[in-house]
Amino acid sequence: MKNMAKTRNYVLREKNGKETGVFTGNQPRQAALKAANRSKGTKSKPVEIRLRERGTKKLHIYKGWREVVTAPKNKPKWMPDKINKPNVKKVGIDKLKKV
Helix, strand or coil, rough: CCCCCEEEEEEEEECCCCEEEEECCCCHHHHHHHHHHHCCCCCCCCCEEEEECCCCCCCEEEEEEEEEEEECCCCCCCCCCCEEEEEEEEEEEEEEECC
């Protein structure tokens, strides 16, 4: 049996502390990519994505955006010619005093 990575839940947290939306992933970057794909950020003006891991006080901070790129040559028939590609860059980790 393979050693499967445990999927974790990350809550999207706004600057004012309000928590909206839950993204899942094996690692925080995976959840950040999902959040970036729904954001309005661009490469020249990325949005800040703050994800708190459920059950901890760790706050993962990313800069995220999405670009419209051409689909790969070996794409399935149902996939459109242009797709959204999310990008994130880790800014750091913050420890919250209170959740």
